[in-house]
Amino acid sequence: MTAHHPGEQLLRQYVRGDDVPADQLWAVEAHLESCAPCRGRLAPDPIAEQVWADLAPVLDRTPQMPPARSWLRHVSHWVSPVAGPWLAMILLVTAVAVALDQAGSVARGQISLVLLVAPVLPVLGVAASWGRAMDPAHELTAATPRAGLPLVFRRTVAVLAVVVPGLLVASQLTGASLTQWMLPCLAFTTCTLALGGLIGITRAAITLIAGWAAGIVLPTIALSRTSVALDVAATPVWAAVLAAGLIVIAVRFRTQSRSS
Amino acid sequence: MRAVGAEEVAPTSHPWEIQADGLVVRVGGRRGRNAVNELTLRLGRGVHGLLGPNGAGKTTLIRTLATVQKPSAGSLSLLGTPLGRATGLRPLRRRLGYLPQHFGYYKRFTVREFVEYLAWLKEMPPEAIPGAVQRALEKVGLADRADDRLKTLSGGMVRRAGIAQAIVNDPEVLLLDEPTVGLDPAQRLSFRELVAELGQQACVLISTHLVEDVAAACTDVVLVSEGSLVFQGTPAELAAAGTTDHVGDSPIERGYTALLSAGPGRSGW
Incomplete structure (x- = not known):
């Protein structure tokens, strides 16, 4: 890959999901696929990671919906x-x-x-x-x-x-x-x-x-x-x-x- | 978040969701009659209205498509799977949704338990069932009555519970036999919205004798009489078939009577 890395602003627009012109969007995406350093620039915010790490174990234990009478389900x-x-x-x-x-x-x-x-x-x-x-x-x-x-x-x-x-x-x-x-x-x-x-x-x-x-x-x-x-x-x-x-x-x- | 399986993202390899060629379905044993007679039909994605007079074979056709009734002759493919040789019936049924005209239910079950039970019968993954049931109940507007027993519900609510069980597995072919019976006008409107939304992802076939349902909700009309296809086209084309000489209150009704009085075989359709 040539050294045409996407600029900071374009990358931020891509991350936010802004209305980037389709050709640029494709170019950024294709570049990210092959360029590890640029993928590194995309790395999520440490705060978001922290929140996710706290939430993930709780999510597994939290029932998503009120359970039906479980004996009836088994029967x-x-x-x-x-x-x-x-x-x-x-x-x-x-x-x-x-x-x-x-x-x-x-x-x-x-x-x-x-x-x-x-x-x-x-x-x-x-x-x-x-x-x-x-x-x-x-x-x-x-x-x-x-x-x-x-x-x-x-x-x-x-x-x-x-x-x-x-x-x-x-x-x-x-x-x-x-x-x-x-x-x-x-x-x-x-x-x-x-x-x-x-x-x-x-x-x-x-x-x-x-x-x-x-x-x-x-x-x-x-x-x-x-x-x-x-x-x-x-x-x-x-x-x-x-x-x-x-x-x-x-x-x-x-x-x-x-x-x- | 819902996990997306390989089956869902695989490209479709079949041109039509429903493909029937010379389909014959005999009902009533040896001395019975052909409820569906030499029917050739192709249905893809979208909302298809199945119209026809009483005894035209609508319910038999829907039951055959729901794999409850076996075809007697002809060929039928659902989602690219040919029926009749019992090949791949089980995986196919996982991708179907079916609301019978008269569906019984267990009075002691709550709405949620009923839909959960049907989801289990449809072999949905256990971890996906509670969420899918909740989504289906929200779509039909029964989420606030989810934990009430079925016997306490009105007829329209029971029918909506039936629609919820039909859509709980996100079916690719959805067969609804007279789904609007017992629904009040406001519920009918929200049902039409729901059906239009479902029709973008799936092949929805709605049997009805309410012509206005078809005009409002369907992208495509299938008219059957005496077990044979009389007409297939858009609601506008159906309306264009009628003239002011024909009986009916709306253009579609006039088109309906015009095509039926022409009769199968005698018309150019």
Whole structure:
């Protein structure tokens, strides 16, 4: 660069952002890019630096805006804002099933209601968490990037976080074994998600619940005998169903995330 | 100060924000009908008014552009991203803003929580959300009611909260379905100012059946009937299409009736 450094006055005008003619402005800017001493002449005022140094740490700690209720923010990232009553209902149903089992009022205590409702509860919760019928803001939600599997996963985790502890307590009280209800419960949840990808979560939930009621609940009550499907011997079958559901979801998730 | 990402300063590589070719959207299942029929449309930056009689397919078109409804045939590109193959839908949706005609909301949320929740759903960086929410609420004039529950608001305020959630992520394509319903005249005026400001940075598509909204706020008019494009041009060109023989109180209304009575396919447009 030649030794044509900008004069003191021009440089001050440039710093202040005054109305410098465009050609001069460009010349000053181009010169500053390559001339370190002139950039040094631009160095900020020591007072400004001092003020900034005092302010910067405070700025990081000062909230910019009044924060919203933070518990709500954390909860609404996982639980559908309309799922509250449904989750309460799920716990209530669990409690009622335990009470009836304790009283031995269903088929003289030969069958366990807890086992019969266990697979259905998470399906209800998942259906309540995602769908046009349940969620008033579904149209808004459906157009956002988190819509679809990412959001459904989060809400399913939240539903399971309510259902599983509730059933855990219930099985402690009624003496049902863990694998007897846990595997059907998880298998039905994954099947809802896997089937939901094809026909929609709500329809998938209705199909599964109807199938469970017709295939297992009705015969059980009619014959007053626990179905073979709920026997401990059926565990490998449920495990296989669970695995199949997980594989379907994983495949769908991979194709979705690869394409986005 | 807001950090400017590489995406924002990258030059645009697409000629049109919205580009539809022979777009067909079928609604109502197997025995349904084509709500959008062979629509070809190009929209760039600016404020575009989407006009048409009831049942013309305005809402279906907006829902398709908002990626809620899948197109049945034809091609559609938003911001240079072709839709339909589910490619890049997630990053694309981050750059969209959408206000549905009937939007539900959570009554127990405050205005701020509602807009924050939508900002989170739009995957905005967490540190940017509080500031962006405040800016959006100030733009729609709801900053003083920000901490009131939604159920305490009037219909016009709820609609403004809806506009706030649509613009909270500074969208590049903003789709507003009947945004002026329920707004009083003063709010309509400030809405038009807001839209004109947004239209300098983004492609704004406003569906409405209020012709005067279009005359005042839009740089461009899109007229659809029975799912097809009837007319696209400036409000002045729309007004020029009408003669005093046509029904209407203003030149634009007369132009509107003139073009609709000519019907799609029969006119030279």
